[in-house]
Amino acid sequence: MSELLTLHANPLTREAFAPYGDVIEMQGHEPAPMNQGWGERYADLARVDVADADGEPRICIVRSLPESIPVPLRLIERHPLGSQIFMPLAPQPFLVVVGPAGEVPAREQLEAFVSTGGQGVNYHKGVWHHPMIALDAVTDFITIDRKGPGDNCDEADIPGGGVQVRV
């Protein structure tokens, strides 16, 4: 049994999250006016990467139950065939835990981020991540991932286990 490892979640920023995917947010983007002045568009915030020969986008709503800090990690998973967006449908905080694409990462390679509301994430294809962790309340997310044939979810135990996340 490994010693307990505590990950401290950092603020979710585009720069820090860039190795793993996109942060979907308005902050730092210049909007374009639209709808005769009644709207503005923050355009092209994430890359949806699902359109291989057999894949197409799938739209779901995922409801996540809140977990208590420190959050013990259960496992990690990846989607080898497509990207995956999670955008909260209310400005609730949530935790994101990720590791590099490729071989199952060592537990020391995992990184944790906290979204403080109004931000979503897009995991790029193959990026290891923990299942979504809601914090304060039941949180609904719209998700955009791949629909199509093939096995698009690999799960793995975290080598050595014993990892928890604090904010």
Add this chain to the structure above:
Amino acid sequence: MSELLTLHANPLTREAFAPYGDVIEMQGHEPAPMNQGWGERYADLARVDVADADGEPRICIVRSLPESIPVPLRLIERHPLGSQIFMPLAPQPFLVVVGPAGEVPAREQLEAFVSTGGQGVNYHKGVWHHPMIALDAVTDFITIDRKGPGDNCDEADIPGGGVQVRV
């Protein structure tokens, strides 16, 4: 100048909206458990129809300013090359005004719906619609539409003009 026509917005339901597109909501769908019991998925709620040879999904956030009832309609538009999802990022009410795909609809063919929060819409390819109408507050939507070459927005005056919407 035509006589003023008042459209009364009906509740947004999947059945009533089916000729125009999808309603994205949890209600009436059976979720599947996921994430080791910490989540549930309401799967495959809308058809994203953007993947012609040159198209791919585009993810934006659109911020809409609220309008006052009765709302005078300005114009209608359609996207001949792709579907378009609007999902509010907070449970705010909004108005949707649609008309059948094809020739520019007569003003009597327009239909109005009110979403009372927690619902989004997906306009199918070519369906005429008014720009999004927020009601009570500035409302942010995540949108999923088509990115790619070609002219994907036709705008038209409403024949005869003089249409307003009440709830």
